[in-house]
Structure formats: C-alpha cells, structure tokens
Amino acid sequence: MEKYLSQLNDAQLAPTLQKDGPMIVIAGAGSGKTRVLTYRIAYLMSQGVDSFNILALTFTNKAAKEMKGRIAEIVGDGEAKNLWMGTFHSVFAKILRFEGHHLGFPSNFTIYDTQDSQKLLGSIIKEMGLDKDVYKTKQVYSRISSYKNNLITVKAYFKNPELIEADTAARRPRMGEIYKNYVDRCFKAGAMDFDDLLLRTNELLTRFPNVLAQYQNKFRYILVDEYQDTNHSQYLIVRALSDRFQNICVVGDDAQSIYAFRGANINNILNFQKDYDDVKVYRLEQNYRSTKNIVGAANSVIEHNKTKLDKVVWTANTEGEKIKVHRSLTDGDEGRFVASTIWETKMNQHLPNSDFAVLYRTNAQSRAIEDALRKRDIPYRIYGGLSFYQRKEIKDVTAYLRLVLNPADEEALKRVINYPARGIGQTTVDRLVVAANGYGKSIFEVLQNIDNIDIDINNGTKNKLKDFVTLIESYQVMNQTANAFELTEHVTKSSGLIREVNKDGTPEGQVRLENVEELLNGIKDFVEGQIELADAGDSLAEFLEDVALATDLDADKGNPDHVALMTIHLAKGLEFSHVFIVGMEEDLFPSAMSMNTRSELEEERRLFYVALTRAEKQAYLTYTLSRYRWGKLIDAEPSRFIEEIDDQYLDVITPLNDVRQNPMLSADIFGDVEPNRIRFKKPVKRKSETSKAPKFVAPKNLKRVSKSSPSDNTNLFDGKLTVGNIVEHARFGKGEVIKIEGKGADVKAEINFEVGGVKKLLLRFAKLDVLG
Numbered sequence: 172m173e174k175y176l177s178q179l180n181d182a183q184l185a186p187t188l189q190k191d192g193p194m195i196v197i198a199g200a201g202s203g204k205t206r207v208l209t210y211r212i213a214y215l216m217s218q219g220v221d222s223f224n225i226l227a228l229t230f231t232n233k234a235a236k237e238m239k240g241r242i243a244e245i246v247g248d249g250e251a252k253n254l255w256m257g258t259f260h261s262v263f264a265k266i267l268r269f270e271g272h273h274l275g276f277p278s279n280f281t282i283y284d285t286q287d288s289q290k291l292l293g294s295i296i297k298e299m300g301l302d303k304d305v306y307k308t309k310q311v312y313s314r315i316s317s318y319k320n321n322l323i324t325v326k327a328y329f330k331n332p333e334l335i336e337a338d339t340a341a342r343r344p345r346m347g348e349i350y351k352n353y354v355d356r357c358f359k360a361g362a363m364d365f366d367d368l369l370l371r372t373n374e375l376l377t378r379f380p381n382v383l384a385q386y387q388n389k390f391r392y393i394l395v396d397e398y399q400d401t402n403h404s405q406y407l408i409v410r411a412l413s414d415r416f417q418n419i420c421v422v423g424d425d426a427q428s429i430y431a432f433r434g435a436n437i438n439n440i441l442n443f444q445k446d447y448d449d450v451k452v453y454r455l456e457q458n459y460r461s462t463k464n465i466v467g468a469a470n471s472v473i474e475h476n477k478t479k480l481d482k483v484v485w486t487a488n489t490e491g492e493k494i495k496v497h498r499s500l501t502d503g504d505e506g507r508f509v510a511s512t513i514w515e516t517k518m519n520q521h522l523p524n525s526d527f528a529v530l531y532r533t534n535a536q537s538r539a540i541e542d543a544l545r546k547r548d549i550p551y552r553i554y555g556g557l558s559f560y561q562r563k564e565i566k567d568v569t570a571y572l573r574l575v576l577n578p579a580d581e582e583a584l585k586r587v588i589n590y591p592a593r594g595i596g597q598t599t600v601d602r603l604v605v606a607a608n609g610y611g612k613s614i615f616e617v618l619q620n621i622d623n624i625d626i627d628i629n630n631g632t633k634n635k636l637k638d639f640v641t642l643i644e645s646y647q648v649m650n651q652t653a654n655a656f657e658l659t660e661h662v663t664k665s666s667g668l669i670r671e672v673n674k675d676g677t678p679e680g681q682v683r684l685e686n687v688e689e690l691l692n693g694i695k696d697f698v699e700g701q702i703e704l705a706d707a708g709d710s711l712a713e714f715l716e717d718v719a720l721a722t723d724l725d726a727d728k729g730n731p732d733h734v735a736l737m738t739i740h741l742a743k744g745l746e747f748s749h750v751f752i753v754g755m756e757e758d759l760f761p762s763a764m765s766m767n768t769r770s771e772l773e774e775e776r777r778l779f780y781v782a783l784t785r786a787e788k789q790a791y792l793t794y795t796l797s798r799y800r801w802g803k804l805i806d807a808e809p810s811r812f813i814e815e816i817d818d819q820y821l822d823v824i825t826p827l828n829d830v831r832q833n834p835m836l837s838a839d840i841f842g843d844v845e846p847n848r849i850r851f852k853k854p855v856k857r858k859s860e861t862s863k864a865p866k867f868v869a870p871k872n873l874k875r876v877s878k879s880s881p882s883d884n885t886n887l888f889d890g891k892l893t894v895g896n897i898v899e900h901a902r903f904g905k906g907e908v909i910k911i912e913g914k915g916a917d918v919k920a921e922i923n924f925e926v927g928g929v930k931k932l933l934l935r936f937a938k939l940d941v942l943g
C-alpha cells in the first residue's frame with residue numbers, strides 16, 4: 172500500500188480507495204473529510220486517472236491551495252499543477268472565459284464585485300425615479316442574488332405570480348423591472364456578477380449540449396468539499412457535469428450547514444442518495460482535531476437541534492482542559508480578557524500568535540478585541556473585512572485596467588471618467604448613460620462617436636471626453652506589447668492617480684500610496700510567475716480575474732504569525748489550537764434576527780457548533796453584562812448556547828468578586844446605569860466556579876483596611892500603598908502591588924491581578940480596596 176495511505180484510519184480508507192461511482196461522506200467536524208478528499212485525489216492519480224480529468228471544488232481558494240500543496244507533496248509538483256481546483260466561482264469563471272461567447276459574452280468579460288453590483292443597482296433605482304429608502308440597494312441586491320441562485324431568470328420572474336406578489340407585498344412592485352434593467356446593463360457592459368458565474372454556467376450547460384458533453388468528458392472525477400453549503404445553482408452544475416460518468420464524491424456535515432441565509436440548501440446533502448444510483452454512504456466517527464472536552468461539549472450542543480442526521484463523533488485525543496467561560500462587565504473588558512489571556516498563554520506555553528483565533532458573530536465586534544490586542548502589541552489580522560482589492564485607491568487603479576480589457580465596463584468607466592478630476596461633471600455622465608441606453612450601446616461607444624450623435628453636451632466638455640477616450644485607447648495600444656506590470660505602472664503615473672492619492676500629504680494619503688505600491692508589487696510577482704505561460708494581454712486578464720475573486724481569506728500578506736480574527740462563518744473548515752468565541756450573549760449569538768423560527772435558531776446553533784469545533788486544545792466562551800450596540804449601552808444576558816453545553820465540560824473562570832456578588836460596585840462602573848437594571852435571567856450554571864486555582868491566590872484572613880469611594884479616592888493611596896500590598900479592584904478582582912511610580916496626582920501602581928495579569932493603574936482613578 173502507498174505510504175501516505177497509512178495516514179488514514181480504516182473508515183477513511185474506504186471512501187479514499189473507492190475509485191468509481193457516486194459516494195457521500197457524511198461526518199462530524201474534524202473527522203478527516205477534507206483529508207479524505209485530498210488523499211483520494213492523490214490515490215486516483217496513482218491509479219492512472221489523468222490529473223486533467225479531476226475537478227475538486229472547495230469552499231475557499233485558500234483551501235484549494237493547501238490541498239494542492241499537500242497533493243503535490245504526495246504525487247509531485249508537475250502533476251498536481253494540472254488539477255482543476257478552486258471555489259465554484261473561480262473554476263467556472265475560467266470556463267466562462269473559454270465558453271462565454273456562446274452566451275454573447277466576450278472572453279474578457281468583467282467580474283462585478285458586490286460593490287460594483289450595488290453601485291449599478293443604485294443608479295438604476297435612481298434612473299427609474301424610485302424611492303431609495305424603499306428600494307434599498309442592499310436588499311434589492313440580495314433579492315436578485317436569491318433569484319439567480321434559484322435559477323429564476325428575468326423571464327421566469329415575470330411568469331411567476333407568487334414572486335411578483337411577494338415583492339409587491341414587500342412594497343417593491345417594480346422589482347422585476349429593476350432585475351431586468353440590471354441584467355441588461357450587465358450584459359451590455361460585458362460584465363457578470365458573482366451569481367452570474369453560476370447562473371450563466373448553468374445556462375451554458377443546459378442550452379449547449381455539446382459544451383456540456385465536452386466538460387462531462389473532461390471532468391471524469393468530481394469531488395466537492397463542504398457539500399452541505401452548496402446552493403441550488405451549484406447543485407445543478409455538479410449534477411450536470413457528473414451525469415455521464417457518475418464519479419462524484421461529496422463530503423459534508425449537515426450539522427455545519429450555515430449559509431442558508433445566502434441560499435445554501437441543506438437538502439442537497441440530505442437528498443444526495445436519491446440523485447444518483449447506487450450511492451455509497453460513508454461515515455467517519457473519529458475526530459482527530461479536538462480534545463475530549465471539546466468534542467463532548469460540541470456533541471451536547473448539537474443534540475438540541477431537531478433537524479439533523481444522527482451521527483457519532485468521538486475522539487481518542489486527551490481529555491484536555493474544560494471549556495472556559497468568562498463573564499465581563501463591558502465589551503472593553505472582554506477584549507482585555509482575551510488579549511491578556513492570549514498574552515499569558517503565549518508566554519507560559521511558548522506558543523506562536525497563529526495558534527490563537529478570536530471568532531465572533533458579527534464584524535462589528537472586532538473593534539474592542541483589536542483595541543485590546545493593539546495595546547498589548549499582539550499582532551493580529553482581521554479576515555473578511557474589506558479585501559485589499561476593494562479599497563478605494565486599488566479599485567481606482569483596477570478600474571483603468573478593466574477598461575483597457577473591456578471598455579464597455581460601465582462601472583469601471585463611471586469610476587474613473589472624472590477621477591482624477593478632468594472637468595467632466597455628473598450631469599454629463601448622466602446624459603451619457605441615457606444616450607447609451609437609448610442607442611443600446613456601451614458608454615464607451617457613445618464616447619467614441621460623441622460628434623455624430625444627438626446629445627446635449629457642449630464642445631468644451633466633448634473635448635475633455637475625447638481626451639479621456641484617447642487616454643484609454645493609448646493604454647490599449649500599450650497593452651499589445653507591454654506586460655501587466657509595465658502597463659499598470661504607466662497607468663498610475665500618466666492618469667494622475669499617483670499624484671491624486673497623496674495630494675493632501677496626510678498619513679492616510681501615505682497609506683493609500685503604499686497600497687498602490689503594494690498593488691504594483693503584487694502585479695510584478697504575478698507577471699514573473701506567469702512569464703513562461705502567457706503573453707502580456709493574458710497576464711492582465713488573469714490578474715484581474717484573480718483580483719475580482721480574491722477574498723480576504725485568500726491573501727497571504729503581512730506577518731504570518733498573527734492572531735486570527737474573523738466571523739464564525741468564515742472559520743468553517745479551519746482549525747486553531749486556542750479559540751475564543753466572544754459575545755456569547757442572547758440577541759447577539761443567537762442573533763436577534765435569527766430567532767423567529769425554529770429553523771433559524773437551529774442554523775444559529777449549527778453556527779455555534781462550527782465555532783466550537785474549530786478548537787484543538789482550548790476553547791473560551793466569553794460574554795459581557797453590558798455592551799455598546801447601535802451607540803447605546805444595553806444590558807446583555809448570557810447566550811442560551813452556554814447553558815446547552817453539558818456542565819461537565821465547563822469551567823467558569825469569572826472571579827467571585829463580580830457585580831453579582833456585590834451589586835453596589837456596579838454603580839461606579841456603569842455610571843448612569845442603575846444596578847438593579849442588570850439582569851441575570853439566565854445565569855450560567857457556575858458549578859465549578861471556584862474549582863480552578865488562579866495563578867495568583869490572595870492570602871486568606873485579610874481585613875479591609877480602607878474603603879475607597881468615588882469622592883474620596885483622589886490621592887487616597889499616596890504614600891499609603893506599598894509594594895506587596897494586596898488590593899481589590901472592582902473589575903479586575905484581587906491583585907498584588909508590584910511597583911509604584913510617579914508623584915502626586917500621577918502616582919501609578921503596577922498590580923498583578925488574579926485575572927488579567929499585570930496592569931498599570933493611575934491611582935487617582937483606580938478604585939481599590941487595600942486588603943492588606
């Protein structure tokens with residue numbers, strides 16, 4: 172047997188070694204589904220399957236890259252290179268480059284990102300004279316996205332009275348027209364949005380049987396990871412492509428289906444056995460990722476869901492630490508707890524930053540965590556924010572490049588026609604849009620014929636427009652001979668962009684300039700990597716495609732040793748030694764938006780299951796008693812999900828001297844929030860509250876020697892407090908004074924607290940009780 176196969180257990184070997192036929196691996200988190208997929212590809216190749224005939228679809232491009240890397244280690248670099256591997260979007264974007272002409276798209280079609288799509292929708296809504304507060308672009312966008320992912324074309328929409336009724340009931344009776352205009356405009360601009368990449372692929376495979384046959388023949392072996400989160404459109408593509416040879420292997424976990432809100436259909440995994448003949452079903456039960464405590468806790472949570480396939484997950488790993496539950500007063504405290512715990516654990520156990528991840532339900536929660544990590548100089552990276560390529564200055568540069576390849580690209584053109592400013596006003600642009608729509612041409616074509624058409628624009632402005640056309644055309648000429656790097660460098664200089672970004676000379680301007688430089692570096696790398704493969708024109712097209720589909724998770728920039736901050740949705744499939752799940756509060760997690768129906772709540776619970784099962788060694792759950800949300804301080808109560816975890820796996824580490832024990836203390840901390848408004852409706856079982864010995868233990872039998880109050884604490888400790896004193900702080904609990912410095916009103920003490928470690932406090936403000 173091949174050596175690498177010995178790295179699989181028997182249950183994993185079975186699906187790996189089944190070469191042909193349809194099969195599904197349904198198994199819980201961390202049981203090796205992704206590993207099976209990876210090794211199976213290597214095995215297929217060892218059995219003579221041509222690497223060109225294998226298609227593997229992953230959840231992120233990063234996952235595809237890692238998988239390819241692992242396969243290359245096993246079978247060698249050369250062969251692994253030929254594998255078709257990536258997300259649905261990136262794989263089918265490539266296919267549409269070759270085949271899009273059947274559908275009337277140029278091979279150099281633009282991919283509109285969410286920002287482009289929403290801008291276009293915004294202008295359509297405006298042009299139609301609709302109320303933008305009723306027709307909110309984001310909502311309209313997600314509505315159109317859901318039509319597309321369910322293969323409802325414009326034609327199908329107008330034939331479907333239920334849809335029309337639903338939109339009318341939602342006070343948007345003209346949705347259908349917007350949809351039609353949007354699709355027409357994208358088509359005219361030679362552009363596809365993200366959903367089109369799937370929708371148009373479906374159209375291609377349905378309308379052109381020869382094309383379908385060609386790709387069925389090519390992709391004789393198809394593998395799909397995270398199958399539980401495929402949407403209808405993706406499902407149909409996989410079905411169509413695998414129909415001839417039926418060598419289809421999908422892996423997934425129904426308990427980790429977390430994208431229903433974006434159209435994922437859990438039935439795809441539940442019904443797989445009905446879709447093909449003689450489906451082999453495999454189950455994996457052994458978890459290799461996590462400790463017994465984490466596996467046990469995750470199992471006990473998911474038990475609460477009614478809709479689920481019965482599954483066993485166990486592990487032979489060590490018992491490990493219990494899951495630590497920590498309560499804070501505010502989100503600021505929560506951030507400090509996370510940062511100080513990471514810092515201490517790192518120091519005590521000599522761990523890299525990359526062993527730690529902080530997961531949250533909503534992006535807004537990252538700020539407090541970031542602040543705290545920054546204060547401690549712990550490097551971190553936020554995943555899933557604005558990707559590098561979506562920053563304004565970068566999109567400005569790439570808009571020029573997009574125009575070079577596809578001058579019909581309306582969003583790119585509108586972005587730069589007057590940036591840097593060249594005296595072309597919004598009214599002119601509006602008139603150009605109207606003319607383009609009237610003639611059924613792109614704006615660029617209107618510009619090229621500006622002297623021969625009927626348009627109300629004065630000669631001075633017409634000359635400026637002609638200059639713009641000449642500029643873009645000169646770039647197109649250059650693109651015939653120069654490579655993407657040379658072209659981009661020239662574009663940034665000659666268009667005046669470089670001057671523009673740092674015009675104001677501010678630090679922000681400097682950062683923008685550095686970003687543009689970084690983009691140039693990226694293009695240079697790309698070109699050097701491509702040099703043996705492509706000519707100059709192709710390198711630009713491929714670079715722009717990568718840019719359009721790049722997600723923040725894919726970019727490997729900056730210091731690789733950082734703490735990862737991301738939403739739980741993004742963490743799917745990943746693993747980290749230590750995981751903090753923050754904001755474990757009712758209305759936040761589960762989200763207030765997702766508690767209306769059982770199925771929504773169950774999806775939130777699956778999300779929690781995903782979060783918990785990312786941890787290998789240690790998981791922390793943190794919640795706060797109050798949190799700023801929408802600009803207001805609101806009371807919070809612990810998430811029901813904490814309660815749902817079987818007690819035996821929990822270790823509540825919140826110190827005893829908290830507000831619950833002494834509600835009066837909270838008056839000082841909360842300011843104007845009255846203590847009796849702090850609710851404890853759902854206290855967590857705190858069975859093991861005292862069981863964990865803290866690092867620093869305050870000596871017993873201490874008497875209070877002084878009591879501070881907000882009015883008398885100024886200079887209270889001057890001269891009184893000395894190194895070695897044991898003090899108590901309302902928030903940090905007990906601690907030992909290890910250093911005193913400064914004079915008068917600036918006296919500071921360094922105190923080693925039981926929880927949170929060493930802190931430097933200005934005594935003027937610190938509310939301390941001296942215990943001895």
Ligand SMILES: Nc1ncnc2c1ncn2[C@@H]1O[C@H](COP(=O)(O)OP(=O)(O)OP(=O)(O)O)[C@@H](O)[C@H]1O
Binds near residue numbers: 205424427459743744
């Ligand atoms: N047989 C094995 N021996 C040792 N380690 C294994 C084995 N199988 C899997 N692992 C390791 O266990 C971890 C989890 O595996 P993997 O990521 O493939 O699980 P998964 O089922 O895909 O998880 P998820 O549901 O989170 O996507 C990985 O670190 C993997 O390398």
Ligand SMILES: [Mg+2]
Binds near residue numbers: 206396744
């Ligand atoms: Mg996986």
